[in-house]
Amino acid sequence: MRVLENCEPKKVFYYFEEICKIPHGSGNTKELSDYLVNFARERGLEYVQDEMNNVVIYKPATPGYENAPTVILQGHMDMVCEKRPDVEHDFTKDGLKLSVVDGCVSANGTTLGGDDGIAIAYGLALLDSDDLAHPALEVLITVDEEIGLLGAEGFDCSVLKGKRLINLDSEAEGSLWISCAGGLCANSFIPVKRVEAEGQKLHVKVCGLMGGHSGAEIDKKRSNANVLMGRFLYGLKKHADYEIVSLAGGQKDNAITKEANAEILTTEEEIAAIREYAAVCQAGLRDEYTGTDEGITVEITEEGAASARVLHPISREKVLFYLMQIPFGVQKMSGTIEGLVETSSNIGIVELREEEFFASSSVRSSVEAARDALADKIEYLTEFLGGEYEVQGAYPAWEYRKDSPLRDKMVEVYRQMYGEEPKVVAIHAGLECGLFYKKIENLDCVSLGPDMKDIHTSEEVLDIASTKRVWEYLVKTLETLKD
Numbered sequence: 124m125r126v127l128e129n130c131e132p133k134k135v136f137y138y139f140e141e142i143c144k145i146p147h148g149s150g151n152t153k154e155l156s157d158y159l160v161n162f163a164r165e166r167g168l169e170y171v172q173d174e175m176n177n178v179v180i181y182k183p184a185t186p187g188y189e190n191a192p193t194v195i196l197q198g199h200m201d202m203v204c205e206k207r208p209d210v211e212h213d214f215t216k217d218g219l220k221l222s223v224v225d226g227c228v229s230a231n232g233t234t235l236g237g238d239d240g241i242a243i244a245y246g247l248a249l250l251d252s253d254d255l256a257h258p259a260l261e262v263l264i265t266v267d268e269e270i271g272l273l274g275a276e277g278f279d280c281s282v283l284k285g286k287r288l289i290n291l292d293s294e295a296e297g298s299l300w301i302s303c304a305g306g307l308c309a310n311s312f313i314p315v316k317r318v319e320a321e322g323q324k325l326h327v328k329v330c331g332l333m334g335g336h337s338g339a340e341i342d343k344k345r346s347n348a349n350v351l352m353g354r355f356l357y358g359l360k361k362h363a364d365y366e367i368v369s370l371a372g373g374q375k376d377n378a379i380t381k382e383a384n385a386e387i388l389t390t391e392e393e394i395a396a397i398r399e400y401a402a403v404c405q406a407g408l409r410d411e412y413t414g415t416d417e418g419i420t421v422e423i424t425e426e427g428a429a430s431a432r433v434l435h436p437i438s439r440e441k442v443l444f445y446l447m448q449i450p451f452g453v454q455k456m457s458g459t460i461e462g463l464v465e466t467s468s469n470i471g472i473v474e475l476r477e478e479e480f481f482a483s484s485s486v487r488s489s490v491e492a493a494r495d496a497l498a499d500k501i502e503y504l505t506e507f508l509g510g511e512y513e514v515q516g517a518y519p520a521w522e523y524r525k526d527s528p529l530r531d532k533m534v535e536v537y538r539q540m541y542g543e544e545p546k547v548v549a550i551h552a553g554l555e556c557g558l559f560y561k562k563i564e565n566l567d568c569v570s571l572g573p574d575m576k577d578i579h580t581s582e583e584v585l586d587i588a589s590t591k592r593v594w595e596y597l598v599k600t601l602e603t604l605k606d
Contacts (some may be wrong), residue, residue, distance in 0.1 A: 124543070125138075125140055126140060126223065126271075127140045127223065127228065129381060129592075130540075130587050131587070131591050132248065132544050132590075132591055133240075133596055134252070134592075135244045135248045135590065136228075136458060136544060136587075137248075137584075138243065138244040139228075139243075139244045139600040140221065141158075141224040142158075142240045142243055142244060143218060143219040143235075143236065143240065144218040144219075145158060146215055146216055146217065146218065146239075146474070147200055147202055147236065147546060148201060148202055148203075148204040148214045148215070148216055148548075149201040149203070149204075149267050149268075149269045149270045149375075149555070150201070150267060150270065150474065151201075151203070151214070151262075152176055152200040152201050152267070153213055155200050155243075155487050156176035156177075156264075156266065157172075159172075159178045159200075159243075159247075159264060160172050160178060160197055161311075161401045162180070162247060162250070163250075166250070168180050168182055168250060169181040170346075171282050173277075173278065173279065175267075175273070175278070176266050176274075177263070177264070177265045177266055177274045177278050178203065178263075178264050179261055179263045179264075179282055179283065180250055180262045181259070181260070182250050182257075182259065182260040182262070182309065183259055183519070184257065184258050184259040185255070185256050187256065187322070187605070188257060188258045188259070188605060191259070191288055192258060192261055192286060193258060193259040193260070193261060193284045193285035193286075193604075194258050194261070194285055194287050194288075194289060194601065195260075195262075195263055195285035195288040196243020196245070196246050196249065196260060196261070196262045196263070196285065196288075197242070197262075197263045197264075197265070197289070197291070197555065197559070198245075198246065198264055198290070198291045198578065199239045199242070199264065199266065199267075199269070199274065199275075199292065199329040199555065200240045200243065200264050200265065200266050200268075201266055201267050201268055201269050201274075202236030202238065202239070202269065203234050203236075203269050203378055203578075203579040204233070205233065205374065205375070205378060205381075205580055205581055206232055206233040206234070206414050206581050207232040207581045208561065209232070209444050210231070210233060210581070212232070212233050212244070215472075216231075218578070219231075219235065219236065222370075223408050223538045223587070224318070226586065226587050226588060227576075227584035227585060227586050227587060228584065228585045228587060229582075229584045230583065232581050233335060233351065233581055234578075234579060234580065234583050235575075235583040235584065235585060236372070236582075237294075237573075237575045237578065237583060237585035238292065238294060238579070238589040239293055239502065239570075241291070241572065241573060241575075241590060242264070242290075242291035242292055242587060243264055244571070245594060245597060246264065246455045247262075247293055249262070249430075249598075249601075250262055252433070255598055255602070256601070256602045257286075257598075257602065257604075258601065258604050258605070259282055259285075259554065259570065260601075261284065261285050263278075263283070265278060265555060268292075268555060269313055269377060270308075270375070270377075270474060270516065271307075271308050271515055271517075271518065272371045272516060272518045272555050275518075275555035275559065276516070276518065276558055280562045284314075286563065286565055286566055287529050287566075287568070287604070288556065288566055288568035288569075289529075289568070289570075289600070290554060290556050290568060290569070290570035290571075291570070291572055291597075292555070292570055293465045293570045293576065294513065294576075295358050295546075296571075296573050296574045296593055297545055297573060298541075298545060298546040298547075298548055298571070299530060299534065299545050299547050299548070299569050299570070300523060300548060300550050300554070300569070300571070301327030301524070301530055301547055301548070301549065301569060301570075302489070302523040302555060303489070303495055303529065303550050303551070303552060303553055303554040303557060304338065304465075304487040304488055304520055304550070304551045304552065304553055305487070305488060305491060305496075305515070305517075305518055305519045305520035305521075306330075306338075306485060306486055306487040306516075306518055306558055307485075307486050307494065307498060307515070307516060307518070308376050308483055308484070308514065308515040308517075309468075309470075309483070309484045309498050309501045309502070309512070309513050309514060310481070310482070310513045310514070310515055311445070311481065311482045311483075311484075311501065311504075311505040311510055311511075311512055312505075312510050312513075312606050313441055313442070313445065313479060313480040313481075313508050313510030314478060314509060314510065315434055315438035315442065315475070315478060315480050316437070317432040317433060317434060317435060317438070317440065317477070317478075318432065318433060318434075318435050319430065319431075319432055319580075320430070320431060320433045321388070321430045321431075321594075322388035322389055322428070322429070322431075323389055323391055323394060323425065323427070324368065324386055324387070324388055324425075324426040324429040324431065325365075325386070325388075325394070325423055325425055325426040325430060326384065326422075326423070326426055327352070327356075327384065327387060327388055327421070327422070327423060328382065328383070328385075328422040329348045329382065329420070329421055330348070330382040330383075330422065331405055331416070331419050331420040332345065332346055332351075332379075332381045332382070332416050332419060332586060333345050333379075333415060333416050333577075333580070334378060334379045334381035334550060334579070335378070335379045335575075335579060335580055335582045336378065336379070336575065336578050337379055337469035337471060337487070337551045338377065338467075338487055338550070338551045338553060339550070339578065340379060340554030341452060341453060341464060341487075341551065342453055342464050342467075342530075342551070343415060343468045344414075344415050344477070345412070345415045345416055346391035346408070346412050346415070346416045346419065347379050347380050347435075347452075348373070348380040348382050348383035348476055349372040349373060349380045349383050349470050349473045350446065350449075350470060351383070351541075352370070352372060352383040352446070352473075353445075353447055354451075355401070355404050356385065356387075356407060356443055356446070357443045358400065359397065360443075362396050362399075362400040363389060363393040363396040363397045363400065364389065364393055365387040365388065365389040365393065365584075366387060366389075366433035366434065366439070367385065367433060367434045367439050367475070368385075368387060368388055368431045368432070368433050368434075369384075369385060369386040370385045370388040370473060370475035371384055371385075371473065372472070373383065373470075373471045373473065374471075374472065375471050375515065375579070376470075376471035376485040376503075377471060377473055377485045377579070378391075378469075378471055378579045380470070380471055381580065383473070386426075386431075386432055394425065397423060398423050401422075401423050402421075404568070405419060405420060408421070410455070421440060421605060431478075438480075441480070441508045442475065442480050444471070444508065445480070445504065445505075445508060446470075446505055447481065449501065450468040450497060450500060451468055451470055452467060452469075453467050454467055454493075454497060455488075455493065457489065457549075459473065460549055463489070463549055463550075464487075465488055465489055465493060465551075466487065466488035466490065466493045466494065466497055467486075467488070468487075468490075468497055468501070469484060469485045470482055470484045471485055479510075480512075482589070484501060486498050486501070487551060487552075487553060488520070489520050489549065489551070490520075491519070491520065499516065503581070511581070518555075518557055519554045519557045519560075519561050521556040521557035521558050521560050522557075522560065527567050527569070528567060529567040529568065529569055529604075530569050532603060532604065533545075533569055533571075533600055533602070534547065534598065535597060535603075536603055537596065538597055540595075540596060540599060554570055556570060570597070573586055573589040573590040573592070573593040574586040574589035
């Protein structure tokens with residue numbers, strides 16, 4: 124029996140479960156891309172699979188809709204791969220282990236990939252239907268959205284005819300997203316030197332954080348494990364002598380880091396002071412983040428006597444200076460849209476390598492000048508410390524369109540179905556709509572999706588009832604797009 128067999132709509136959840144069987148983390152989407160191609164071939168539908176493995180599947184208009192404008196339905200294949208530390212799961216080869224609890228689908232300690240597997244499931248269910256009225260459809264599923272919108276950036280839009288685009292990458296039922304932030308990935312490479320040392324090795328872990336999406340949850344005042352590790356190691360200097368052996372935290376620049384680990388060398392005499400400071404630091408952080416991250420934990424584990432190559436004192440200071448100075452969190456709220464984060468930064472990845480310290484931050488802003496100014500700050504910090512800086516995956520903001528017939532039609536349909544107004548909002552997270560808006564002249568686009576919680580974390584869940592309602596709304600919207 125399929126785990127989601129009793130979930131409605133059956134066809135949507137059938138395809139969602141099929142997708143969850145296929146590993147599809149960012150950079151590992153070829154198998155899923157080929158699955159989409161085989162789906163199209165089996166049904167005699169035209170398709171395009173480009174060199175990046177982006178896929179478009181075309182479906183003709185149903186009778187009576189032959190003259191209606193083509194509609195693009197768009198989502199992405201890749202998911203963020205995160206798991207609880209106690210969970211054994213290889214995202215490169217293992218399918219997800221699904222559960223249904225309290226009306227929601229989850230993946231038993233790993234990310235679910237509802238962002239954006241549900242978009243694919245909606246698209247396939249529409250393509251597989253023979254009883255739903257709709258205009259000609261172009262179902263576009265891109266790759267590597269989560270690591271810089273790379274698939275959308277490299278996609279040749281000349282294979283599309285549509286000027287109306289419904290993006291299915293939202294996580295809030297009842298909201299129509301009509302604008303989003305632009306962003307970039309800011310990478311720092313700072314050279315370090317090492318020296319041989321001996322002593323007692325301790326493993327330091329900062330954990331127990333909520334984490335979350337660096338766009339959607341950046342305003343929730345949650346802590347970042349990389350930032351807290353920097354604070355701990357800097358403060359520890361005042362209480363004990365130690366040297367840094369290793370340091371690592373996070374796997375995705377766009378996920379607020381939940382856990383960071385370090386190894387340090389010290390003397391037997393300093394261990395008690397280190398443990399005492401860890402307890403004091405932990406208590407202080409739990410007070411500071413009451414309401415968001417009360418579970419913050421600073422763990423110290425003794426690993427015995429060891430010889431290791433540790434950071435040279437100057438290199439150690441460079442790393443700590445960087446971690447203490449790197450921007451994190453909301454940098455500015457919008458001056459024109461109440462409650463909207465305008466500019467933010469999230470240091471999602473740090474990794475101390477043998478000869479360099481690497482860090483990667485997700486920088487977002489709905490104002491291009493503000494995005495670039497924040498990136499300049501990280502570049503200056505990097506170069507000040509003798510490092511090299513690079514920008515990866517820069518993408519534009521999706522600007523608000525005052526005249527949007529698609530938005531107006533979708534508001535009308537929502538009002539008729541539910542007797543209330545949808546929330547028409549701009550968001551701080553990045554969407555591929557911005558790239559398509561730049562590439563396709565006169566594109567009219569709106570984003571929607573069902574309720575999901577804690578995306579990009581091991582606690583991610585997809586609301587089943589919400590998925591059904593959004594499906595019904597999507598189907599009704601397509602039915603009304605006759606002109």
